Amino acid sequence: MNESIATNLFMKCMVLAMNYYQNNELRNASQMISDFNITDASTWKNAQRIYPHNEGDFMSECMKPSHKRPYEFSWEQKALWACLFGVMLMVAIVGNCIVIWIVLAHREMRTTTNYLLLNLSVADLLMSCLNCAFNFIYMLNSDWPFGTLYCSVNNFMGNATVTASVFTLVAISFDRYVAIVRPLHRRNSRKKARMFVASIWVLSVTLSLPGLLYSATESKSYSNGKSRTVCYLLWPDGRYPTSLADYVYNIVFLVLTYGIPMLIMVVCYSFMGKELWGSQSIGEHTERQRESVKSKKKVVRMFIAVVSIFGICWLPYHMFYVYAYHNPMMTSSAYVPHLFLGFYFLAMSNTMVNPIIYYWMNRKFRHYFQEVMCFCCFQLWKVNSINKTQDIYLHQNSVSMERKSKSFKLHTVDRQRIDSRSVRQTELNGSPKT
Incomplete structure (x- = not known):
């Protein structure tokens, strides 16, 4: 870069930085560019050699120079967060695998609603395995060690799985609404349920394509000698x-995957609640009708719990992103990494909570969960019993061999004594008489 241009940029950057810290106000990219008052195209071309993305990003970097790495967790803090996320991921993976097995392995569980629950568990399982674990490592260390390719996969899968989860919850609410509020309407078949699942994933992939198209990694070096890679x-x-497209995409994503779905589900379950608890049918109910209504109430309670917990888990995470976009300087505070990890943990814990809700509030799921747990406990007991039996057998063999060895030694000694006595007796008997 030309020396005069570099000096000019440096001086203007210093002035802007001082104005910023005095006014405590982040100026937008266009205003900062005008403040630079640089009209020569070659100036920006040379400046972009320092920061190659665009002038807005250059201004942002100028205003917030990187003298050291972001806040780093102590090893005690890392250990605590690792334990929390480790337990959460283990419960989520095991629980959702059991739900998938329950639906696929038992014909009576292959209903339209359960097919949608199966899809929800698949989405949660993919989120736990392909996104949550890698994001946690990235946020804990402020460094992305998995390469550019998986950066794209991670960003794509994170959005695709959460989109599939919320769209599945909406499909379940529609299915329950038709079954309870409009019982005479033609019910959805399992074939239609498969079509719903396919449509959900097509929409999820489409909405998440920017993660594949625009993901990138960049290595950053700091004046204290440390470096990191960001995704x-x-x-x-x-x-x-500084990107308007990024802001618009995240707002649209928030509206389509949280705002509108939550509104639809609240309306659907409100009508279902009114139908089941608020209306009184004329005439007497048969025992079968009463059992049917009771069963529907249990199912609706379960899904209300699922939707409510989904809303509670994801709300702080979404609100944090919106607030951070409008107050970017808050991200430099030392407490923010812990706050964000807490919000992220709360959002990801939704993947482990759903199987627990099924076990707690659904008799059939509880039966099969207990069956799996009993089988696992039996297998552990069987393995331990076999190991104990082998240990006892080896110990007995060892004792037996020791006894045989001692017996053989005693027998050998006795035999030697007898032979010695026999030789002496023979010598005495064979000696000449005087």
Whole structure:
């Protein structure tokens, strides 16, 4: 870069930085560019050699120079967070695998609603295995060690799985609404349920394509000698926090995967609640009708719990992102990494809570869960019994061999004594008489 241009940029950057810290106000990219008052195209071309993405990102880097790595967790804090996430991931993976097995292995469980529950468990399982674990490592160490390719996969799978989960919950609410509020309407068949599942994944993949198209990694070096690699979305107009496309995409994603679905589910379950608890049918109910209504109430309670916990788990995470976009300087505070990890843990814990709800509130699922747990306990007992039996057998063999060895030694000694006595007796008997 030309020395005069570099000096000019440096001086103007210093002035802007001082103004920023005095006013405590983050100026937008266009205003900062105008403040630079640089009209020569070659100036920006040379400046982009320093920060190659765009002038807005260059300004952002200028305003917030990187003298050291972001806040780093102590090893005690890392150990605590690792234990929390480890337990959560283990419960989520095991629980959702059991739900998938229950639906696929038992013909009586292959209903339309359970097929949708199966899809929900698949989405949660993929989120736990392909996204949550890698994101946790990234956030804990402030470094992305998995390469550019998996950066794209991670960003894509994170959005695709959460989209599939919430769209599945919406499909379940529609299915229950038709069954309870409009019972004379033609019910959805299992074939239609498969079509719903396919449509859900097509929509989820489409909405998550930017994660595949615009993901990138970048290595950053700091004045204290440390470095790190970041994984982020690099849009045509730059990246967070200067990219308008990034902001619009995240707002649209929030509305389509949280705002509208939650509104639809609240309306559907409100009508279901009114139908089951608020209306009184004329005439007497048969025992079969009473049992049917009771069963429907249990199912609705279970799904209300699932939807409520989904809303509670994801709300802080979404609100944090919206607030951080409008207050980007908050991310430099020392407490924010812990706050964000807490919100992320709460959002991801939704993947482990659903199987627990099924076990707690559904008799059939509880029966099969107990069957799996009893089988696992029996297998552990069987393995332990076999090991104990082998240990006892080996110990007995060892004792027996020791006894045989001692007996053989005693027998050998006795035999030697007898032979010695026999020789002496023979010598005495064979000696000449005087």
